[in-house]
Amino acid sequence: MKALRPSRQGDRAPGAAQPAGPPPPPSALSGEPVHARAVTDVFGALGSSPRGLPSATARARLQERGPNELPPARGPTVWRQLAGQFTDLFAVVLMVASAITFLAYTLQQPRETGTLQLAVAILCVVVLNASIGFAQEYSAERTAQTLQAMVPHRCRVVRDAGVVELPVRELVPGDLVALEAGDTVPADCRVVEAHDLTVSNAAITGESEPVRRTAEPDTAEEALRARNCLFMGTDVITGTARAVVFATGRATEFGRIFRLTAAAPRQRTPLQRQVASMARRVAGTALAVGALLFVIRLPSGQGLVPSFVFALGVMVALVPEGLPATLSVSLALGVRRMARHHALVKKLLAVEALGSTTVVCTDKTGTLTQAEMTVVRVWAWDQEHTVTGVGYEPNGEVTDPAPVRELLRSAALCCDARLVPPDGGGRWRVLGDTTEGALLVVAAKAGLDMAAEEAAAPRIAEHPFDSVRKLMSTVHDEGGARRVRVKGAPSEVLDRCTRLDRGGTVAVLADEERKRIEAEADELATEGLRVLAVAGRDTTGSSGNRDADESDLTLLGLVGMQDPPRPEVHAAVESCHRAGIRIVMVTGDHPLTAEAVARRVGIVRSAAPAVVTGAALDAMDEAALDRLLAAGGELLLCRVSPEHKMRVVTAFQRRGEVVAVTGDGANDAPALKHADIGVAMGASGTDVAREAAEMVLLDDSFGSIAVAVRLGRTVYQNIRKFLVYLFSHNIGELAPILAATFAGFPLVPITAVQVLAIDLGSDVLPALALGAEPPESDVMDRPPRPRTERLFSRAVVRRIAFLGGIQALGVCAVFFWHIHASGIPYADFTADNPVYREAITMVQAGIVVSQFFNALAVRTERESVFRAGVFGNPWLIAAGLFGLALMAAISYLPLLQGVFHTAPLTAGDWALLTAVGVLPLAADEVRKFLLRRRTAPPEGEQR
Known part of the structure; x- marks a missing residue:
């Protein structure tokens, strides 16, 4: 399944050609270890190339080396499980009682058949309970294996010069994988390209702090200590990267630890x-x-x-x-x-806690909405352009696209997502961020061939999106000149803009014009649209300094997109309200956008809900936050960071509330773990979020939470x-x-x-x-049971x-x-x-x-x-x-x-x-x- 657009950087370098015939298979590396080699030597040493592996070569290696998975933990045999049922306290008591009764029968003169019958009956009770316990335990294990298989374990891989999404088990040595924040590293890899990359090695080394990773050669004695190696089971915290797989399955560092680790006892x-x-x-x-x-x-x-x-x-x-x-x-x-209602519960404890949930802190995109962002409005100076078409299928048009073609080109170039065409009668979908997918679609609707545009302006550097800056920037080589492209939250982008593009004429951005643009962004947000600002600038030098690249920008315009609410959410929200459960929307979106969506789905029904931004939360001390939460009523938290979400969850728990929290990103993991019920997204969520949560929504819908x-x-x-x-x-x-x-x-x-x-x-x-x-x-017409109720x-x-x-x-x-x-x-x-x-x-x-x-x-x-x-x-x-x-x-x-x-x-x-x-x-x-x-x-x- 090929992506719509070619992969970036090394795989589209001018003159790069696929080697004749399949590359040699990676063998035990002789000479320098892989982490000590230069990037240009890594591909050759591992039998790969910047364009990834050919599919035929990957299939041959998969057959030769086996799937990239660890052997299942050796649990007790069936007979040991069955025998374990007879060591339970109650089973022992009953068997002793049966033995005593049988002894009494032998001592009776004359012997009474009824005593023998009692001894046999007690044994029948033991056998029946052991059979039920064994059947339940055996079935539960099989069910757990089936349910875990429902959670996606996939990764993005460069194959045949294109980015595809594959099951993790199909990775082979030599594969070039694409990673971003929130991903779990699928195999042991050597980094060949990194942008602000940090990873958590806690699963391997126990280090609690994220460590930075680079593509530069490292002279460490072993790969585990090298700064350019990633290991299976670790988590990407920030940034993006490309890395070549050098070990899979049992051969990985995680596989070595796995073999030495006994299965944890069931709690x-x-x-x-x-x-x-x-x-x-x-x-x-x-x-x-x-x-x-x-x-x-x-x-x-x-x-x-x-x-x-x-x-x-x-x-x-x-x-x-x-x-x-x-x-x-x-x-x-x-x-x-x-599970039949798309909610995978990983721990039985979560079943118990769900019954007493009093507060749900839910995000917006994908949970309350369909996660199919569609650009419907493009604003450039004094002009508004409407866009037709819905979803990710690139069918539709932009009215009068010429004045905004450069705006849409810049927005699309500043994207990491990929559009994937239908496969076997399916739908168009996005590999990566849905917002970026919408930008790629609107660029195609404006007549832009992004494959050609990327070839003409190859990316030479990037500064990935993070939740603090709320923007992303990329640097491109355009015929020897270098240009920075930026997209992000209007408030953040405007703060970095000093000029304005007025239909091809660049002018100084005056305070009056700045206010006018802010008002336009607010008006779009009032209509329930998610608004992004797009800017750019010409630059010189190495372009390695993020602050320099993202300053003194020229604003190109605004893009308004919407994500329609899921049809089942309104009834689910109403059900939670009847059940006495308070719903708090926690989102990084603009307050006006959040309120518009909240009204559509029924979270907000009053004329004046409490709308609090992340900046306002920063200004509150704990007492003020407690007063805000104790006031009850409708509450929307907007422009918040994961740290804000964590603080709000803690404050609710301090008041004795039982809190369920939804999240999909790596930065949501602390809040998910700290909540009474952490709810991760199964379809769009990151591996880190799913690992931290007690429950995974396989369809990402708030309706599944209510169910x-x-x-x-x-x-x-x-x-x-x-x-x-x-x-x-x-x-x-x-x-x-x-x-x-x-x-x-x-x-x-x-x-x-x-x-x-x-x-x-x-x-x-x-x-x-x-x-x-x-x-x-009427189970959802009753208030939640008290947390302390026995x-x-x-x-x-x-x-x-x-x-x-x-x-x-x-x-x-x-x-x-x-x-x-x-x-x-x-x-x-x-x-x-x-x-x-x-x-x-x-x-x-x-x-x-x-x-x-x-x-x-x-x-x-x-x-x-x-x-x-x-x-x-x-x-x-x-x-x-x-x-x-x-x-x-x-x-x-x-x-x-x-x-x-x-x-x-x-x-x-x-x-x-x-x-x-x-x-x-x-x-x-x-x-x-x-x-x-x-x-x-x-x-x-x-x-």
């Missing part, structure tokens, strides 16, 4: 640690309850071993052994859902839902056991094996299905007690009603009594039926489940029906009747159990109705 998130700690406390409570039941039952005439086995079974049944696996599955499902917040809130709510579900039914299991014990009934209302069957059949699968619950319709809040505990208490009353009533209806005294009941077997079967079935309706109840917190749709989660219905089917099998199949000591239930029994089971759902619907009524806004007031 648990605070949420996972909190749940694990809570589960351990619950396990301790279960142990205490088991001990209490053992002490109570021992004096009642039960044998030592039967009492111990019963207490052990109850204790094991009450341990939330499946909770950590269910939590991990829920978080992993949230990550996958976000991610919605899904993040949903994940947190779903975790609470299955916690309520799991712990409420524990109350329903424990209550009849305690009631029978204190009432003096000699037998248990539900056996330990029955309880474990409930855990296997009615707990795990519905809990997993609740983790996949879709978002509630998972087990008072509201959650109250709901567990509410639903669990209703279930407990229902199953206790069913049990004692059936016992009393028989007319048999307590003391006459035995384990083989048909009435007793029917009663414990009804208790087990009552819990299972109650849990089916309880699962429906906990699906929503405020909204009626009937309005949300009873069948809105088909997996939950299927899991509940599986539990009911298993219960029916336990009741009716003779083989399972012998295992669980159950009896067949009649149709009347099922009708009674259904009436009792539906009580939690009915009671919770009443609670939700009262809650909605109490919190509803006053009549006529909008939410």
